[in-house]
Amino acid sequence: MNRALEPRQIDRLIQAATLVRDQAYAPHSHFYVGAALLMEDGEIVVGCNVENASYSMCLCAERVAAAAAISKGYRLWKGIAVASVGGVSPCGACRQFLSEFGLELPVVITDVIDGSYKIRSLKQLLPEAFDGSLLPTHA
Numbered sequence: 001m002n003r004a005l006e007p008r009q010i011d012r013l014i015q016a017a018t019l020v021r022d023q024a025y026a027p028h029s030h031f032y033v034g035a036a037l038l039m040e041d042g043e044i045v046v047g048c049n050v051e052n053a054s055y056s057m058c059l060c061a062e063r064v065a066a067a068a069a070i071s072k073g074y075r076l077w078k079g080i081a082v083a084s085v086g087g088v089s090p091c092g093a094c095r096q097f098l099s100e101f102g103l104e105l106p107v108v109i110t111d112v113i114d115g116s117y118k119i120r121s122l123k124q125l126l127p128e129a130f131d132g133s134l135l136p137t138h139a
C-alpha cells in the first residue's frame with residue numbers, strides 16, 4: 001500500500017500544525033509544539049502541547065491531536081505533522097501512543113523557523129515496536 005503523502009497534503013498538514021502551535025500552553029518550558037493529523041476523508045484534526053506546574057502531567061501536542069481524532073471517531077490516519085522551533089521528532093511516549101493506530105503513519109517533522117521538513121514513517125521512528133499482539137487478552 002502506498003502511504004506517501006501528496007505535496008498538497010504535506011502543505012496542509014504543516015500549515016495546520018504551525019497554526020495550532022500558537023495555541024500551545026507552555027509556560028514552563030516555553031517550547032511550543034503543534035501537531036496536525038490528516039484523516040482518510042481529508043479532515044485535519046489538531047493538537048498543541050498543554051503543560052502543567054506538575055511537570056509530569058504535561059501533554060504533548062501529538063497525543064492531544066491523537067486523542068482529539070479518536071474522540072471525533074477517526075481511527076484511520078494518513079499522516080501527522082509536528083511543528084516546533086528546530087523541528088523535534090515525537091518523544092518516545094508519543095511514538096508508542098501513535099503506534100496503536102498504525103506503524104505506517106508518515107510523520108512530517110517541520111521547523112517553523114525556515115519551514116524545512118523531513119518525513120519518517122512511525123515504523124522508522126519506533127523499530128521493533130511493542131504492539132500488544134503477545135498479550136494474552138489480544139483478540
Ligand SMILES: O=c1ccn([C@H]2C[C@H](O)[C@@H](CO)O2)c(=O)[nH]1
Nearest residue numbers: 029031033049060061089090091
Ligand atoms: O514531540 C514533542 C516534544 C515535546 N513536546 C512538548 C512537551 C512539553 O510541553 C515541551 C517540552 O518538552 O514540549 C511536544 O509537545 N511534542
